[in-house]
Amino acid sequence: MKVYNTLTRKKEEFKPLIPGKISMYVCGPTVYNYIHIGNARSAIAFDTIRRYFEYKGYEVKYVSNFTDVDDKMINEARKEGITVPELAERFINAYLEDTSALNIEKATLHPRATHEIKEIIEFVQALIEKGYAYEVDGDVYYRAKKFADYGELSHQNIAELEEGASEHINEEEQKRKEDPIDFALWKAQKEDDEIAWDSPWGKGRPGWHIECSVMSTKYLGDTIDIHGGGQDLEFPHHENEIAQSEAKTGKKFVNYWMHNGFVTVGKDEEKMSKSLHNFVTVHDILKEIDPQVLRFFMASVQYRRQINYSDENLKQAQIILDRFKNTLTSIDYRLKDDTNAKADPKLHEAIMSTKQKFEDAMDDDFNVQNAMTAVYELLPIVNANVNDEQVDKTELADFKKILSSWLEIFGIDCGKLVAVETGDDDAKIEALVKKRDEARKNKDWAKSDEIREQLKEMGVVIQDTPQGTRWSRE
Ligand SMILES: [Zn+2]
Numbered sequence: 011m012k013v014y015n016t017l018t019r020k021k022e023e024f025k026p027l028i029p030g031k032i033s034m035y036v037c038g039p040t041v042y043n044y045i046h047i048g049n050a051r052s053a054i055a056f057d058t059i060r061r062y063f064e065y066k067g068y069e070v071k072y073v074s075n076f077t078d079v080d081d082k083m084i085n086e087a088r089k090e091g092i093t094v095p096e097l098a099e100r101f102i103n104a105y106l107e108d109t110s111a112l113n114i115e116k117a118t119l120h121p122r123a124t125h126e127i128k129e130i131i132e133f134v135q136a137l138i139e140k141g142y143a144y145e146v147d148g149d150v151y152y153r154a155k156k157f158a159d160y161g162e163l164s165h166q167n168i169a170e171l172e173e174g175a176s177e178h179i180n181e182e183e184q185k186r187k188e189d190p191i192d193f194a195l196w197k198a199q200k201e202d203d204e205i206a207w208d209s210p211w212g213k214g215r216p217g218w219h220i221e222c223s224v225m226s227t228k229y230l231g232d233t234i235d236i237h238g239g240g241q242d243l244e245f246p247h248h249e250n251e252i253a254q255s256e257a258k259t260g261k262k263f264v265n266y267w268m269h270n271g272f273v274t275v276g277k278d279e280e281k282m283s284k285s286l287h288n289f290v291t292v293h294d295i296l297k298e299i300d301p302q303v304l305r306f307f308m309a310s311v312q313y314r315r316q317i318n319y320s321d322e323n324l325k326q327a328q329i330i331l332d333r334f335k336n337t338l339t340s341i342d343y344r345l346k347d348d349t350n351a352k353a354d355p356k357l358h359e360a361i362m363s364t365k366q367k368f369e370d371a372m373d374d375d376f377n378v379q380n381a382m383t384a385v386y387e388l389l390p391i392v393n394a395n396v397n398d399e400q401v402d403k404t405e406l407a408d409f410k411k412i413l414s415s416w417l418e419i420f421g422i423d424c425g426k427l428v429a430v431e432t433g434d435d436d437a438k439i440e441a442l443v444k445k446r447d448e449a450r451k452n453k454d455w456a457k458s459d460e461i462r463e464q465l466k467e468m469g470v471v472i473q474d475t476p477q478g479t480r481w482s483r484e
Pocket of ligand 1: 036037038222247
């Protein structure tokens with residue numbers, strides 16, 4: 011199995027530290043608002059990756075944090091007239107609601123920065139003792155140049171980094187820092203009402219990057235298999251995580267760095283941003299769009315590629331999902347009817363060859379598009395079989411099982427997909443369908459048409475198949 015490693019810019023053979031087990035850390039959201047589709051993309055991409063590892067039989071320990079204190083949290087809480095923990099509670103709950111609607115599995119652990127303050131302080135202190143950090147008036151900074159590999163992940167040298175940093179630094183920071191590329195590990199409290207904790211450097215709070223180094227090493231160990239996040243986290247966030255962690259432990263922090271691509275919005279494929287007013291939250295989308303469709307759409311683009319969020323692309327995902335649904339529904343009907351089974355070695359062969367293609371594609375850095383194409387090409391073969399007078403029920407039941415396991419990787423629950431809406435008038439509909447079947451048997455076409463019309467008015471669609479009449483709600 012091959013995985014693209016951002017650190018080496020190469021697809022590498024994947025080998026976990028412990029055979030059969032995978033440790034995975036994925037940077038989570040800052041919980042000051044509902045998650046936007048960029049956050050959802052990252053959560054879906056790594057959930058899909060995790061599910062494929064589980065499909066392959068790996069035991070995955072998956073840690074994803076909540077950043078529940080930072081400038082954005084403090085500003086938003088102030089605006090709303092509530093405390094930072096109250097704000098965090100509200101949007102952690104919203105996150106869990108939205109991700110559960112998208113069928114994203116809960117992490118093995120969801121640690122929060124504010125629950126790890128003691129460990130964060132100890133970590134910062136260790137960096138000061140080793141000469142990698144220094145205190146200035148209650149702030150603590152990381153001495154980036156002292157870490158020899160600084161810039162390796164984002165492929166930048168110190169001169170480039172210094173040029174970039176000097177463009178953003180303000181005068182006040184300039185005075186405090188030894189070097190413009192140094193970054194904050196601990197920030198002194200600025201105003202009395204600002205959330206803060208006691209520390210050896212006075213009252214303050216952690217910088218953003220340090221929490222991930224602390225949580226990753228605490229819950230998964232000094233070296234882990236996979237660390238993931240959006241492309242925008244490559245620099246400075248992940249670069250700084252490496253510098254902090256490796257300086258403290260003296261060991262390699264992460265074996266495979268994985269980054270998901272951006273989301274663009276609309277026909278013009280604009281990058282999503284608040285200033286462009288195309289900032290789409292999952293909370294809003296799910297008022298209008300079936301979560302299964304959004305999930306399937308986002309999971310079926312390879313994680314490193316850019317996703318274009320548009321009505322057109324969502325519609326396309328809906329069409330494909332409907333085809334899977336139709337095939338699964340037909341199989342369910344055939345598994346219930348009383349035709350005799352006949353073994354069909356050709357169908358068996360086609361399913362096995364698709365399984366191989368599916369796994370080959372997924373083993374190639376999670377090429378979900380090729381994997382889905384292979385499955386999609388199998389559908390006409392299965393559909394033809396389903397419509398045969400005699401079907402191989404064992405084979406169809408096996409296919410249903412394997413298709414369900416593939417779609418599950420994409421976050422689609424097949425039980426939910428084919429779930430039929432039940433209503434108070436089910437018995438009445440069944441009776442009408444039966445009456446129509448009798449009319450057809452007696453070649454009473456006028457009567458049969460009349461009943462079809464009556465059903466149509468009730469919002470029921472009739473489908474005549476060689477194995478009998480099927481009905482569904484519009
Ligand atoms: Zn992080």
